[in-house]
Amino acid sequence: MKIVAQVKLVPGSVHDADALAATLRACNRAATWVSDTAYARGLFRRNELQEAVYHDVKAAFDLAAQPAVRVIKKVVDAYTTLRANVRAGNLGPEGSRRRTRAVSKSISFREDAAQPYDDRILTWNLDARTVSIWTVAGRLKGVPFVCSPAALKLLASRKGESDLVMRDGMFFLIATIDVPEPEVFEPDGFLGVDLGIVNIATTSDGQVMSGRRVNRYRTRMLKLRRKLQAKRTKSAKRALKRNRRRESRYTTQRNHIIAKKIVHTAERTLRGVGLEDLSGIRQRATARKHQRSRLHSWAFAQLGAFVEYKARRAGVPVVYVDPRNTSRQCSECRHTYRTNRVSQARFACRSCGIVLHADHNGSRNIAHRADAAWQRGAVKRPSTA
Incomplete structure (x- = not known):
């Protein structure tokens, strides 16, 4: 690779x-x-x-x-x-x-x-x-x-x-x-990863990578950007250019750190990585006016690319699954209903009564779907030679 x-x-x-x-x-x-x-x-x-x-x-x-x-x-x-x-x-x-x-x-x-x-x-x-x-x-x-x-x-x-x-x-x-690319190993299950804005990534092991720090930084940079744009001077334009690159470097660094943690956990436990296929999410998702800047600055594609290339270097298989209803389906009994997702952070199944962190529940569903896709041969398997 x-x-x-x-x-x-x-x-x-x-x-x-x-x-x-x-x-x-x-x-x-x-x-x-x-x-x-x-x-x-x-x-x-x-x-x-x-x-x-x-x-x-x-x-x-x-x-x-x-x-x-x-x-x-x-x-x-x-x-x-x-x-x-x-x-x-x-x-x-x-x-x-x-x-x-x-x-x-x-x-x-x-x-x-x-x-x-x-x-x-x-x-x-x-x-x-x-x-x-x-x-x-x-x-x-x-x-x-x-x-x-x-x-x-x-x-x-x-x-x-x-x-x-x-x-x-x-x-x-x-x-x-x-660099040489190692052979993909046969995984013993999958580590599901739920990507989000409030929490950048949540794994099926229950590890939550909070987005609070990144979102606060972006909010501060957004306010500064509006002030500089209102000035319309050459020095303000130079400052806007510097700040844009600084924000991009900060987001890239955070995504590298999170991707490294995810791949290291999967490699250490001999599991694959399950990710949501979020292509076209910005066109499908609706957001209120004050939430649009957060949605459109969400660097989920970059994080997914980092996870994929780091996994390839480690020989860890990566499977993308359909994200539909991962936040509404119970990871225990598979009951799917709209009101199972009580709030952004809370999931309560109307059928079996289990209560979980909503992102943790979603990551467990992703892990189940990735494992099922792997077992039925829907993704590339390692050679048995």
Whole structure:
């Protein structure tokens, strides 16, 4: 499986930082020009496009041979992704109009967009924690980088391209790592996980990961965002940009922590992980006006993706189940009724009388459904060889 490792570059001088920034500007201007040419001539295959624009790109934007090839490949990949997304779009009449608009003009690249590097123009020295990187001002040798010990360990098995990224005046390299994926083991039951807003995740073991801390943080950031938007100054816009990224980093960190706990518990107890298939939940769910911001900032998809990739690295099976009536069905007697869910936090079965935390009851139902799906072979099973 492929994962990414991020390192932060620490340029030794202002000249080095300016050279990296100028490289991104030149590469992305070249990519926009190549994109316009590709769209105008209908050249979306790599070999055809490279033959048509290669020499002009090198001469017009002062790029070396390999960076010019990477720029052309970036444009081809962007059109390939766009066309794939268009084909996978909505098939209705509105979707048809959206598809027409999506391909009605060429792709433009921001001047600070990421630029891919390969091993010919980027060399890693993991022992010294430095890189040698090509720029429009010449090759910069011995540029230090900093990263976590876990990322440094992953970089030892790095293969393929790395992307140069600039964020808030800082430079990062994002490397693709191909790590071996262990065989999925045969689970002894499933750990059900109920995802929510008040409680981010509740497991069938009764462990509750409260969302109070995250929701309070988001409420505070929402109030600050409204104040800054009312000012309409350049400094307020810069602060909005910083705060948006800060909030995103905070949510991502919390989701990583929760996903790690869930997968570690499942791995330690030799169980699989059962999750709700919540695709389209924002379109189906109705919320009052004061609840809409919480619903639409709910990062359940990111949490599910984190659980899935961490489970794959550990060989833990993951099963998605239909979430319908998991909050109304009794996990003991399977009686399903609307008023079983007394309140947000309380479940009381009208048939057998059991009283449980509502999210705990839902997670137990998810665990039962995941186990049943696994037993009837509705999901991919591990090989018995």
